[in-house]
Amino acid sequence: MAQSGFDRRRVNGPSESFQPTFDDGLEESSDLYDNWKLGEARRKRHPGDIRPIFLQTGFIKQANGSAYIETERTKIACAVYGPRQSKSSSYHETGRLSVEVKFAPFSSLVRKVPIRDAEDRSIANLVHQALASSVRLDTLPKSVIDIFVTVIECDGIESCVAAATVAASTSLAKAGVEMLGLVVSCAGAVVGEDVWLDPNEEEARLASGMLLCACMPALGVTTSVWQTGRVLPAKALLSLQLCQDRCSDIHQIVALALHED
Amino acid sequence: MPSDCLIPGQPVPLPRGPTLQLGSGVYTRNGETRASLLGTPQFHGSTLSIHRVKPHPPAPNSVVVGSVTRLSPQQAVVSITVVDGVPLPPGEDFTGVIRVQDIRATEKDKVRMGDCFRGGDVVKGLVISLGDARSYYITTARNDLGVIFATSEAGGTMEPVSWQEMRCPKTGKVEKRKCAKPEGL
Numbered sequence: 001m002a003q004s005g006f007d008r009r010r011v012n013g014p015s016e017s018f019q020p021t022f023d024d025g026l027e028e029s030s031d032l033y034d035n036w037k038l039g040e041a042r043r044k045r046h047p048g049d050i051r052p053i054f055l056q057t058g059f060i061k062q063a064n065g066s067a068y069i070e071t072e073r074t075k076i077a078c079a080v081y082g083p084r085q086s087k088s089s090s091y092h093e094t095g096r097l098s099v100e101v102k103f104a105p106f107s108s109l110v111r112k113v114p115i116r117d118a119e120d121r122s123i124a125n126l127v128h129q130a131l132a133s134s135v136r137l138d139t140l141p142k143s144v145i146d147i148f149v150t151v152i153e154c155d156g157i158e159s160c161v162a163a164a165t166v167a168a169s170t171s172l173a174k175a176g177v178e179m180l181g182l183v184v185s186c187a188g189a190v191v192g193e194d195v196w197l198d199p200n201e202e203e204a205r206l207a208s209g210m211l212l213c214a215c216m217p218a219l220g221v222t223t224s225v226w227q228t229g230r231v232l233p234a235k236a237l238l239s240l241q242l243c244q245d246r247c248s249d250i251h252q253i254v255a256l257a258l259h260e261d
Numbered sequence: 262m263p264s265d266c267l268i269p270g271q272p273v274p275l276p277r278g279p280t281l282q283l284g285s286g287v288y289t290r291n292g293e294t295r296a297s298l299l300g301t302p303q304f305h306g307s308t309l310s311i312h313r314v315k316p317h318p319p320a321p322n323s324v325v326v327g328s329v330t331r332l333s334p335q336q337a338v339v340s341i342t343v344v345d346g347v348p349l350p351p352g353e354d355f356t357g358v359i360r361v362q363d364i365r366a367t368e369k370d371k372v373r374m375g376d377c378f379r380g381g382d383v384v385k386g387l388v389i390s391l392g393d394a395r396s397y398y399i400t401t402a403r404n405d406l407g408v409i410f411a412t413s414e415a416g417g418t419m420e421p422v423s424w425q426e427m428r429c430p431k432t433g434k435v436e437k438r439k440c441a442k443p444e445g446l
Contacts, residue, residue: 064315064350083318085355091394136288136297141391143318173269176315178286178297181270218270219290255268258299 033202038192042203050186050198050246051159055166055257057174065175067257069167073155073200078167080175083143095140099128101149101164108154123161124149130165130185130214130224136178145177156201158187158210158228165214170254181216183223184250188213188239190231195239197246211236213243217251267296273309284310316349319357319388319397326409327357327399329382336360337378339386339399356396359386363400364439376425377439383410385441407441 006012032043045051051071060066063079070076083095101124103112127149135145149164165185172179189199189207196203204210209229215222222244227236267273273287273294283289286298287309296302300311319325319341327341339357342349349355362369364377378384385406386399401407404424413419413429413436421440422428428435 062350082353084353085318086394089394139285140318141320142394142397173299176298176313178288179269180288180290180297181295182268216270218268218295258268259266 033206036206038206042191042194042196045196047194047196048242048246050250051200053163053166053250053253055170055253057170057257058261063171063175065171065173065177067167067170067174069163069170071159071163071198073153074160074163075152076160076163076167077150077152078164078171079148079150080145080168080171080177081148082145082175083140083177084146086142086144091142093138093141095135095137095143095145097128097132097135097137097145097147099124099131099147099149099168101127101151103151103154106153107151119157123157123164126161126212126224126226127164127168129226130183131168131172133223134169134179134181134183134216135172136180139178145172145175147171154201156187156199156204158189158204158212159198159200161185161212161226162187162198162214166250166254170257173254173258181218181221182251182254183214183216184247184254185212185214185224186243186246186250187211188243190229190235190239195235195242197242209235211239211243213240213247215244215247217244217248266299266301267311268299269295269297271296273302275309279307282308284308284312286311286313314347316347316353317344319344319355321388321390323388324385325357325388325397325399326383326385327354329378329380329384332374332378332380334361334374337374337384338396339384341397341399357386357388357399358392358396359384359399359401363389363398363402366402376437378408379411379436379438381412382408382438385409401439401441404442405444407439409441411436411438 054070056068060079065080067078101120105112147168154160162185169183188211189196190209191207209231212226214224288297298311302311323345325341326343327339329337330340331338337359341355341357364372386401388397389400390398392398411419415431417429417431419427419429426435427438
């Protein structure tokens, strides 16, 4: 369709232009712990506080179940497909979970190249481990359930894994996959003498060690514990206890989100 | 959503009385009955279950509908698209196999695959076993099982005239099929 007065050879932008304005809160957060010393208190949050969680189900229409979780600057979308016929050529008496984690190229401060690297797979393994014992895979012979986790924005790997686990379990419940209970997960960072729950990226950098705990509060069962860094046994047990207490709060949020629609 | 909707892992409130049979969507752990699906528990006779109409993989004794994709003298490969009356999402079909001995109940050794199915026929069958890694085993050895839709060589939709013949309305030509008995006859 030819437009009168339309010149293809010129830049046809508007006559006025404006600088893009960014309000990403980066400047604020990057100097939050600038002159922080070991032994000082956590800034802006109490040690046992987690970031507020927004959880919504069923936003990917073509998936059997889906969930979107947002805790401040961690944003994760999760979709569940299946049960599908297994592609592999061997017979499996029980069903299998296949978890795939992908980071958006813009998910972190440094651009993530969109290829499967070792980090994606280790995170997928952690999510798989947290969920595997909760799903009644014995009811699904020869089938496979595909879980796709897309990290849109990542603020702290450990809390990202925890949020991904919560989103994946919510999606599974939404998809009508039989499971023993909902899995929720929480991360704790050992900083000096304190345990800071749900640490963001900067707090994770200050921590000497990390503990990630996934459990089913409805059954009082822990499905997975993952520890990195240097943590004394007493501190590990303390953070495990704190994480489990907080998990029952997160479980409430998941139950609420599932009841909503 | 109703308030008696349960989430996975939540204990199911049980009425007093005789012990119940547990159907799908509920399980027992440490003597306590809990839900394993999101939904409201319902009673069907003495069976307690949480029912969800959702696509599920075939299991032994499910009635499936699929189209024939490949034929050999020994077996017909079927792409299953409907399981227990619930259609599967597009592109997520399961593969089934009708072996020549599972086509009909009598005179099994006289069966010729070419006289029973053709490529593209829509077949209703019953899953007899989970089969091997690649496919489910299906049988059509029952009056109400077999071809339910087929097109003739001329391209017309054929109608069954007997349990092993179908006629094309365009040309009047009779082709051989293992027909399913039409419902309501």
